[in-house]
Amino acid sequence: MVRLKEVAALAGVHPATASRALNPQTAPKVKAATLERVKAAALELDYRVNTQAANLRKKRSGLIGVVMRDFTNMMLPIMFKGIEDRLRKSGYVALLGTTYADADRKRDLYRTFMDRRVDGMIVTYADRIDEDLERVRSARVPSVLINRSTLSGGESRVLPDIAIAMTQIVDHLAGFGHTEFGYIAGPENSAMSDRKSEAFRAAIGRHELHVGEERMVRPVLATDDEGERIALRLLTQHPELTALVCSNDLLAIGALRAAAKLGLGCPKDISVSGFNDIPFLDRIEPPLTTASIPHYEMGYAAAERLVREIAGERDLESEIVFPSSIVVRRSTGPVRA
Amino acid sequence: MVRLKEVAALAGVHPATASRALNPQTAPKVKAATLERVKAAALELDYRVNTQAANLRKKRSGLIGVVMRDFTNMMLPIMFKGIEDRLRKSGYVALLGTTYADADRKRDLYRTFMDRRVDGMIVTYADRIDEDLERVRSARVPSVLINRSTLSGGESRVLPDIAIAMTQIVDHLAGFGHTEFGYIAGPENSAMSDRKSEAFRAAIGRHELHVGEERMVRPVLATDDEGERIALRLLTQHPELTALVCSNDLLAIGALRAAAKLGLGCPKDISVSGFNDIPFLDRIEPPLTTASIPHYEMGYAAAERLVREIAGERDLESEIVFPSSIVVRRSTGPVRA
Structure with missing residues (x-):
């Protein structure tokens, strides 16, 4: 195993600087030239952070559970790109699971994500009263719904108008x-x-x-x-x-x-x-x-909302509404005579 | 925290049996009625396995990295369902990341997956000579390509004919x-x-x-x-x-x-x-x-191949070929006069 101080030595920086450069959450604070040097050194030495062990120490997993219902609906992959783009910026990785309207599969999926100690969940399908989601909430794991709401209404959500x-x-x-x-x-x-x-x-x-x-x-x-x-x-x-x-x-x-x-x-x-x-x-x-409706933007906003909540920000809005508007094409026309 | 022996007590089984029932890889060996009892007890007590700690002890993460290139290509979500369906059966969860033909993004994604100590990778895009994939191989992390091959040819792959x-x-x-x-x-x-x-x-x-x-x-x-x-x-x-x-x-x-x-x-x-x-x-x-081409089946077969390799099976085929055939619709017709 290559160690952090070898990377720091090759890059000619202090190990603490190398550590900051290799952590996505602190990397933006490192000077661009230094960042490049450390990254090049890490690549050359094939240095790998043991994220799993580091996260266990910090009691966070760095994982976000993303639940989709029917992924073959083509708006969801676009939404997912928005989610992923925002999560990457903060060093989170998405676990993705689909439910296809199967209650057992959905329950198993939520259980799996909770067992993996996800730091948060992004959900694009919820029942009116959603017991799986309730369990996430009672475990105090932050969650954001996209294009969905529940009757209990306690969730954060991103919706189209x-x-x-x-x-x-x-x-x-x-x-x-x-x-x-x-x-x-x-x-x-x-x-x-x-x-x-x-x-x-x-x-x-x-x-x-x-x-x-x-x-x-x-x-x-x-x-x-x-x-x-x-x-x-x-x-x-x-x-x-x-x-x-x-x-x-x-x-x-x-x-x-x-x-x-x-x-x-x-x-x-x-x-x-x-x-x-x-x-x-x-x-x-x-x-x-x-x-x-703005699929990419809604995914991005949901991830943004989630990351801020995990970071401990308070007084975040519980509902973010995006504009939506008609696109007229040729499947609609004058009433038949 | 609820402990395993409390779950076992409520279900009226030995803790070792409860442990087997709650591990997706051993659950199939537990009698159906016992399995149900343990699952119901776990649900009632809201028992959660600390998969992260358990995996760290076993030196496995239970995570499979899935790399997609352009996820808005609608065949990929279908492939992903095949991948997910097979991974679930063996208790693996998919980390999903997309690259969108951006070399830096791709390199970061592979790094992130390796840092997370994925047990294997499924990849739907590879360069002719793919340095990121080479690094995965030299780290002895199993990988399977779908609908792709490389010039080095050392990889396992699932291809259409x-x-x-x-x-x-x-x-x-x-x-x-x-x-x-x-x-x-x-x-x-x-x-x-x-x-x-x-x-x-x-x-x-x-x-x-x-x-x-x-x-x-x-x-x-x-x-x-x-x-x-x-x-x-x-x-x-x-x-x-x-x-x-x-x-x-x-x-x-x-x-x-x-x-x-x-x-x-x-x-x-x-x-x-x-x-x-x-x-x-x-x-x-x-x-x-x-x-x-059979998207779902190709995804399923790739995950199957990967899971078997991780389980230590030897002499697995390096190329699995699926039939593909023409579907004639109306965009093709007789040459113009």
């Missing part, structure tokens, strides 16, 4: 003369889905319209297959529908597929909108009208 | 009468890109055709923006081209955008093919002809 985006989508469709709306909601058992449904209802109410419960359907997972299944049923049972608002882009992609299967033209017979603006929606046919 | 897929794509296009081909290769400095280019050249050769170097272009990153930039140049400088074979789907999506900007119909004026079959290519316009 749903109300404005949903109002813009409904106004846009009402402006095209639509009055017969259907809504494919967010997944069951999610307080964020509730918020979106409320935002949709409020937006509809502003036009003195009403959408009955039978036209507002909740999927188990927000996937394209679920969107197709639900849209097939909605469009068959309610042939009067001319606008289908979806709480997520994957659901909307499934709805487009359902419309095509039923021989309905989009937007000629049915207008469809999504939510989130995942990549390549401009390339699908028809290009999807949706609400854009 | 490129030669067959590329032959099928070129045969398909030649069957439509195409003779004027362009090729958008994989990123610079990648031995996998070299393999794909060779496979393309060999497939072209079988039809007694030739594609000059000036029609085979390498991007820096395999992104849609790079694909668009390169296709704009190729199609402008070589108006005789009627078929554009792309080494990756994102490049092909960019090429479709370039064709549209130049007023070229696809496939009327130019046929375009991709590689990998990322999600939703059937929904874009025109739906993209590509080669399908």
Whole structure:
């Protein structure tokens, strides 16, 4: 094993300086030229910090648990990049785990992360009342939710401004003369889905319209297959529908597929909108009208919030809201005659 | 802190049994009913294993470093699920990091993972001669490459059968009468890109055709923006081209955008093919002809290979090849008159 003082000797600096240079949290305080010299020496000697032992002494792991639900939703990898970019700056590393709406898998994942003594958690899915998250909180491990909230509301969260985006989508469709709306909601058992449904209802109410419960359907997972299944049923049972608002882009992609299967033209017979603006929606046919939310920035902000809380900062805001707004493409148009 | 013997007492088992039940690597040997009892007791008492301390004693971290290059390529999250599913079974957790073709970022990431004493690495990007990976090897940390190889060739790797897929794509296009081909290769400095280019050249050769170097272009990153930039140049400088074979789907999506900007119909004026079959290519316009590779299975197999090597198994194969085959959609068609 190469030792720190050998690195310091090669770089021509005091061992304490070498130590500061090799610790990501103190490195920014070291002069750039010195930093480069120490890093080059460490590389040349193949010096490795035993982070595991060092962290155990400091009673921190330097690990952040990141929980994703359905990682194949393309906005999550972008969010993850924001998270990772911010964590790196403070020397944290992300443990990533996915749950795919499996309660046992989710419980195991939280347990694993807690067993690993993560210093904090970033979570992109939570149940309305989330027992796993409650355990994290009662263990006093800081956590931040992205794009989610819980009924208990005790968490820190980073959210898009749903109300404005949903109002813009409904106004846009009402402006095209639509009055017969259907809504494919967010997944069951999610307080964020509730918020979106409320935002949709409020937006509809502003036009003195009403959408009955039978036209507002909740999927188990927000996937394209679920969107197709639900849209097939909605469009068959309610042939009067001319606008289908979806709480997520994957659901909307499934709805487009359902419309095509039923021989309905989009937007000629049915207008469809999504939510989130995942990549390549401009390339699908028809290009999807949706609400854009800043995925990267939300991930970055959540990590920033978490790192500050771990560092002991007080009086941090519990909710950070990012703007979101409609992106009009060709999947929405005038109501059919 | 709740102790193991309290969990054992509540579950009515010997502490050694409780210990086996709570260790993912020995749990499969415990009777199902006993396992359930111990898990329920651990949950009720909120018992947490100090994995960090336990691993330090065993000189293992239980962590696997996963390196991705451009995580916004939608096949990678699917691969990651395969990796994660297999790692979970053996009680490993994934540290995930991305490099985005930034050499400093890549070096830092490898350093961080080595400092964390990962038990192994799974890597979805490697340079032709990869110094970071060489350091991992010389430290005797097992590693597996997915969809990549290096010139040194000392690594374990999981690969798709490129030669067959590329032959099928070129045969398909030649069957439509195409003779004027362009090729958008994989990123610079990648031995996998070299393999794909060779496979393309060999497939072209079988039809007694030739594609000059000036029609085979390498991007820096395999992104849609790079694909668009390169296709704009190729199609402008070589108006005789009627078929554009792309080494990756994102490049092909960019090429479709370039064709549209130049007023070229696809496939009327130019046929375009991709590689990998990322999600939703059937929904874009025109739906993209590509080669399908089993992302999930490749991730799972890489993790399986790694876990077995860490467990000390010998004589493991160094290359696992998965079948890949053409998926014909509407972006390819008869050569223009």
